[in-house]
Amino acid sequence: MCLRSVSVSVSGFSQDPKTPKTGAPSGRSSHHGTKLAAPQQISCRGWWAGSWAGKSPNFTISEPKIQYRLVHEPASSTLTRHASAPLREEKRREEKTRPDSRHRPLDMAVLQFLAYLIGGQIALTVAFYMLSLVVPKAAFAARSLASYMSLVVVALYGVFASIALRIVGMQQIAQWTTGRAFKYAMAATTGISFEIIDPGRHLDTVRPAVFIGNHQTELDVLMLGTMFPKYCSVTAKKSLKSWPFLGWFMALSGTVFIDRKNTQDARQAMAGAAAEIKNRKQSVYMFPEGTRSYTKDPTLLPFKKGAFHLAVQAGVPIVPVVVANYSHVLYLKSFIFNLGKIPCKVLDPIPTAGLTAADVDELTRSTRDLMLKELISLTEKAQGRPIALPATNGTDGVVKASGAEATLS
Numbered sequence: 001m002c003l004r005s006v007s008v009s010v011s012g013f014s015q016d017p018k019t020p021k022t023g024a025p026s027g028r029s030s031h032h033g034t035k036l037a038a039p040q041q042i043s044c045r046g047w048w049a050g051s052w053a054g055k056s057p058n059f060t061i062s063e064p065k066i067q068y069r070l071v072h073e074p075a076s077s078t079l080t081r082h083a084s085a086p087l088r089e090e091k092r093r094e095e096k097t098r099p100d101s102r103h104r105p106l107d108m109a110v111l112q113f114l115a116y117l118i119g120g121q122i123a124l125t126v127a128f129y130m131l132s133l134v135v136p137k138a139a140f141a142a143r144s145l146a147s148y149m150s151l152v153v154v155a156l157y158g159v160f161a162s163i164a165l166r167i168v169g170m171q172q173i174a175q176w177t178t179g180r181a182f183k184y185a186m187a188a189t190t191g192i193s194f195e196i197i198d199p200g201r202h203l204d205t206v207r208p209a210v211f212i213g214n215h216q217t218e219l220d221v222l223m224l225g226t227m228f229p230k231y232c233s234v235t236a237k238k239s240l241k242s243w244p245f246l247g248w249f250m251a252l253s254g255t256v257f258i259d260r261k262n263t264q265d266a267r268q269a270m271a272g273a274a275a276e277i278k279n280r281k282q283s284v285y286m287f288p289e290g291t292r293s294y295t296k297d298p299t300l301l302p303f304k305k306g307a308f309h310l311a312v313q314a315g316v317p318i319v320p321v322v323v324a325n326y327s328h329v330l331y332l333k334s335f336i337f338n339l340g341k342i343p344c345k346v347l348d349p350i351p352t353a354g355l356t357a358a359d360v361d362e363l364t365r366s367t368r369d370l371m372l373k374e375l376i377s378l379t380e381k382a383q384g385r386p387i388a389l390p391a392t393n394g395t396d397g398v399v400k401a402s403g404a405e406a407t408l409s
Contacts, residue, residue, distance in 0.1 A: 118149070121145060121149050122149070124145060125142055125145040125146050125149065125189075128141045128142035128145065129142040137335055139337055139338065140335040140336065140337040143189075143190045143192070143337040143339075144337060146186075146189035146190050147186065147189070147190055147218075147219075149189070150182065150185040150186055150189050150190075151182070151221070151245075151246065152245050153185065154178060154181045154182040154185055155178075155245035155246045155248070155249045156245055156249075157178065157181055158174065158175075158177075158178035158181075158249035158252075158253065159245070159248050159249050159252060161174055161177055161178055162174040162178075162249060162252035162253045163252060165177075166252065171253065171254055172230070172231045172233075172254065172280065172282055173230050173231065174252070174253035174254065175228060175232065175233055175234065175253045175254070175255075176228050176229065176230045176231075176232065178225070178249065178253065179224055179225030179226070179228040180225065180228075181225075182221070182222060182225035183222065183225045183226045186222050186225070190337075190339065191339030191340075192219070192222065192329060192339055192340060192341075192342070193222075193226065193341050193342070194222065194223050194226040194227065194323070194341070194342050194343075194344045195341050195342065195343050195344065196226060196227045196344050196346070197343060197344065197345040197346065198227075198345075198346040200346070200348060202319055202346050202348070202349060203227060203229040203346055204229065206283075206317060206319055206349050207229070207231055207281055207283055208231075208277045208278075208281045208282055208283045208314070208316050209283045209311075209316050209317050209318070209319045209349060210277075210283070210284055210286065210307050210308075210310055210311040210314070210316060210317075210318050210319070211229070211232065211283060211284070211285040211286070211318075211319045211321055212285075212286050212287070212288050212307050212318060212319070212320055212321065212367070213285070213287060213320070213321040213322065213323060214287070214289065214293070214300055214322060214323055214371065214375060215287035215289045215290075215291065215292050215293060215301075216292060216293055216294065216295070216323065216325065216326065217292055217294060217326075217330055217332065218292070219326065219329075219330050220287075220292070220323070223323055223342075223344055224285065226344070227321065227344055227346070228285065229283060231281065231282055231283060232282070232283040232284065232285055233253065233254045233255055233256065233282060233283075233284055233285070234250075234255055234256070234284065234285045234286070235255070235256040235257075235258055235273065235284055235285075235286050236250060236255050236256070236257055236258070237257070237258065237259075238257040238258060238259040240257070241255075241257050254282075256270075256272070256273045256276075256284065258270070258306075270306065270309070270310055270313075271313075273310060274310055274313045274314045277310075277314040277316055278314055278315075283316075284310070286306065286307040286310075288303040288304055288305075288306070288307050288308070288364070288368075289301040289302070289303060289304070290304045290399075294332060294333070295325070295327070296325075296327045296331060296333075297325065297327070297387065297390070298324070298325035298375045298376055298379040298387060298390075299325075299372075299375075299390045300368060300371065300372050300375065300397065302397050302398060302399045303364050303365075303367070303368045303397055303398055303399065304399045305360050305361070305364050305398065305399065308352075308360045308363050308364045308367070309357065309360055311352045312352050312355045312356065312357065312359070312360060312363070315352060315353055316352065317349035317350055317351050317352060318349065318350040318352060318363075318367060319346065319347070319349045319350075320346075320347040320350070320367060320370065320371050320374075321344065321345070321346050321347070322344070322345050322347065322371050322374040322375050322378060323342065323343075323344045323375075323378075324342055324343045324344070324375065324378035324379045324381070324382040324383075325375065325379040325382070325383070326340070326342045326382070328340070328382075328383055329342060342382065343378050343381065343382050345374060345378055347370065347371070347374060350363070350367060361398055364397075364398045365397060365398050368397045368398070369397070372389070372390075372397075373389075376389055
């Protein structure tokens with residue numbers, strides 16, 4: 001047998017401060033007693049005084065009596081406690097080494113936030129896709145969420161790919177590899193793809209060149225990802241450079257940013273693009289309309305002349321790329337966003353050798369007319385309906401502007 005515990009009891013309380021009790025309480029036996037310091041009076045007064053019949057409760061502790069009691073324990077219990085001691089020690093060590101959530105590193109908190117964000121968006125996208133079986137308009141929300149999620153993920157991939165390719169001296173294919181990743185991501189998440197029609201294999205054989213195309217909606221980013229040739233970069237508004245993810249990728253992959261508000265800076269940017277084309281045989285892709293048209297029927301906005309000036313200055317051919325009107329797949333005003341395959345045709349290159357700035361107006365006009373006719377033809381096949389050639393409204397389809405707009409974009 002062994003000593004398990006010592007029980008200590010303190011007695012000798014009196015409610016009356018004038019006649020303190022000094023003996024042990026009745027019914028108890030005291031084996032040992034130790035007299036402590038002189039009695040001390042503790043007065044407790046408060047809001048509960050009314051419950052004491054108008055008397056303030058006073059308590060006095062006088063000559064506490066200490067009582068000891070030996071409690072015996074079987075030997076088997078002692079052995080069990082000693083056997084569990086290593087387990088308790090191991091548990092204490094685990095608690096010490098376990099990371100405290102209050103002191104979680106910042107990078108872990110950021111990763112956890114991103115995981116919750118991506119997981120929540122995936123769940124919401126799936127929910128909208130399921131709802132679209134009953135409410136067709138829900139497909140617009142589902143594919144919109146899937147598109148932006150794919151764009152962010154691929155842009156992050158593009159940032160790391162651009163850094164890696166820059167290190168090994170292959171920065172010129174950064175936009176090509178990122179575009180292909182976006183092509184497959186969009187096909188998997190939205191069911192939308194572009195069919196590239198290039199009978200002359202100009203995307204693979206013509207380099208360097210200035211590629212131009214019609215600009216309809218944000219979905220043109222997917223078109224670029226599908227048809228974008230190697231050793232090619234895009235031009236973009238300078239404001240896009242500050243966008244998270246997408247702007248980082250564009251800056252790292254060699255995008256030519258143009259500030260339309262600053263004529264001198266814009267001309268320097270275009271001069272730099274022309275030098276890049278000549279020295280590194282780097283092609284560029286531009287949208288001569290300058291902005292998205294968002295039209296339901298196939299048409300082209302007036303062309304700006306920046307791409308044509310660039311081609312003439314660099315002495316490289318212009319390669320028109322025409323995408324059929326896809327308002328039956330994506331039309332924002334009516335909340336239409338359906339799956340489908342959109343035809344995109346690469347036309348024959350237009351040479352610019354020997355041309356000067358004086359020939360740019362006619363070059364711009366003739367190229368636009370050629371692309372408009374092909375746009376009507378492609379859209380008729382894609383939508384299965386006859387389409388009339390849109391009226392010109394007395395214009396030749398060329399922007400009459402001054403400064404940066406006239407010579408740059």
